[in-house]
Amino acid sequence: MLKKISEQAADGPFRQEFLCQEATFRTLAEAIATAIFVIQGKRLHFVNHAAEVMTGYGREELLSMNFWDLIHPDTREPVINRSHEPPQEIGPSSRGEVRILTRNHEERWLDITTTPIDFDGEPSSLISAFDLTKRKQAESQARLLAITDPLTGLGNYRRLLDVFHAEIERSGRTGRPFAVLLLDLDGLKKINDAYGHLGGSRALCRLADVLRVHCRAIDTAARYGGDEFAVILPETTAVAAELVASRIRKRVATDGEQPAFSASIGVAICPRDGETIEALLRKADRELYGMKSRSKEEPCPPTARGLHRLAQSTKSVPRRRTAGLG
Incomplete structure (x- = not known):
């Protein structure tokens, strides 16, 4: 759905189809509870409302940020290194857990899935994220009680x-x-x-x-x-x-x-x-x-x-x- 029609189809019968697909994607992305981030290089090019709620940042703030700035400093380097691996080593999609810092400097754990896509005619990454913080806190508490x-x-x-x-x-x-x-x-x-x-x-x-x-x-x-x-x-x-x-x-x-x-x-x-x-x-x-x-x-x-x-x-x-x- 995110596949952009090539530049040659910018005008013509495919344009309307593309615009409909884009509108459908944005509607779906805003409706779901999963946080969605679209990254080109290091920059964020699309976020949904759930991403705003999860990070505490407004949409305009997020779209002006480097995505790696969200990652907790203690885990930022390995996450960046992982992102630089060749696509054939990553596969169609990859999944992992990362820590982020919210706008209020609260630490949160996320379960993220990263998928290579074409967004606005450029190679991009679609990241979907679920908040694992409560589960991580419960696991930590259980380990402590033990x-x-x-x-x-x-x-x-x-x-x-x-x-x-x-x-x-x-x-x-x-x-x-x-x-x-x-x-x-x-x-x-x-x-x-x-x-x-x-x-x-x-x-x-x-x-x-x-x-x-x-x-x-x-x-x-x-x-x-x-x-x-x-x-x-x-x-x-x-x-x-x-x-x-x-x-x-x-x-x-x-x-x-x-x-x-x-x-x-x-x-x-x-x-x-x-x-x-x-x-x-x-x-x-x-x-x-x-x-x-x-x-x-x-x-x-x-x-x-x-x-x-x-x-x-x-x-x-x-x-x-x-x-x-x-």
């Missing part, structure tokens, strides 16, 4: 394992250390008995808030299960890790909210204390219960905590412990 502890908002057991494996691989490749902190909220059972499980849950969230404050952007804090947490500190030496642990303990001790509680913390360093998840957590576990003993807390036997389940090997995913609040 690695987030619902009570504290920290990473969950799955997130902990993923980061642990990645850091062990990175340390083995670069030779640079990383630290693991294993934390236990002391006396959670007493808090539950005195203040109820809501009080216990609040105490867990307070400890999580402290960890958030003392974590860098590259660190990962996660709830390991029950009353226990873990923090992975990339590019961190033993001295630096002990300083972080000390700051966390002091912050917990001066929290000011009731009921007051303390936290015991064990530290392990890769590769000094081991190069597997199991070895590092076993070391941190011993340090943690050594601290509990020194503070005259009544420790449970480490074997009862089941840390050996966390990583029998890096090839298997250990079962998560379920003791304490879920």
Whole structure:
């Protein structure tokens, strides 16, 4: 329908037919909800109303723009490179996903189909676009929920394992250390008995808030299960890790909210204390219960905590412990 009759048919019986076809196309393009862009070279030569709504730009603004200016800067280069591929490599039409920035600088994801056409006697590209933004947001939210502890908002057991494996691989490749902190909220059972499980849950969230404050952007804090947490500190030496642990303990001790509680913390360093998840957590576990003993807390036997389940090997995913609040 978009095929323009050749210049020689500009006058004569074909002219009326062409004008009818063009009018039909424009009517259809304006009526559909799909955004339509027609590009010649880099410039936009036709857009429909849906394209205006999708981008936030008026029609005249769009027709004065370079199409690539709509593409998000982070993805602009590969999209432009793709557009320069020979037609025989692209085929009659090509489909992909792109990010754009609207007039209000909002980010949107589009599913686009690009088809070579002849428009006004010039080689052009017809782009039809559907808005994928809500679907992308839902997918992103689902991925986030899959690695987030619902009570504290920290990473969950799955997130902990993923980061642990990645850091062990990175340390083995670069030779640079990383630290693991294993934390236990002391006396959670007493808090539950005195203040109820809501009080216990609040105490867990307070400890999580402290960890958030003392974590860098590259660190990962996660709830390991029950009353226990873990923090992975990339590019961190033993001295630096002990300083972080000390700051966390002091912050917990001066929290000011009731009921007051303390936290015991064990530290392990890769590769000094081991190069597997199991070895590092076993070391941190011993340090943690050594601290509990020194503070005259009544420790449970480490074997009862089941840390050996966390990583029998890096090839298997250990079962998560379920003791304490879920």
